[in-house]
Amino acid sequence: QVQLVESGGGLVQAGGSLRLACAASGRTFSSTYAMGWFRQAPGKEREFVAAISRGGLPTYSTDSVKGRFTISRDNAKSTVNLQMNSLKPEDTAVYYCAAKLFGSTSREASRYDYWGQGTQVTVSS
Numbered sequence: 001q002v003q004l005v006e007s008g009g010g011l012v013q014a015g016g017s018l019r020l021a022c023a024a025s026g027r028t029f030s031s032t033y034a035m036g037w038f039r040q041a042p043g044k045e046r047e048f049v050a051a052i053s054r055g056g057l058p059t060y061s062t063d064s065v066k067g068r069f070t071i072s073r074d075n076a077k078s079t080v081n082l083q084m085n086s087l088k089p090e091d092t093a094v095y096y097c098a099a100k101l102f103g104s105t106s107r108e109a110s111r112y113d114y115w116g117q118g119t120q121v122t123v124s125s
Helices: none
Strands: 003-007 010-013 018-025 034-040 047-052 059-061 069-074 079-084 093-100 119-124
Touching: 003 093, 018 034, 018 093, 018 119, 034 069, 034 079, 047 069, 047 079, 059 069
Parallel strands: 010 119
Antiparallel strands: 003 018, 018 079, 034 047, 034 093, 047 059, 069 079, 093 119
């Protein structure tokens, strides 16, 4: 069993930055799981944001955040981070961290095995 806890969300003005963190516990994290960040805005489906492979490379992100968001991981600390710069109002959503036990990273939420409870990010215009 794996527990994931997100933190770092909040309210920020457009153009600002936030750094989300996901702390994993319960099983050996180091190089075990591919990790992803997803988000869900009110009335919309959960969508892929970024993913990172077990060893830290390669990484992937959706087109709308490329050049603004960066995913990283520290296997020694069992954490995955999402650095979000140049935030826009359309980035407003609940952000979820997810772990995938087997295989490579994926953009599909259904392929992830464990999820955190989510952290709210609100970007004001």
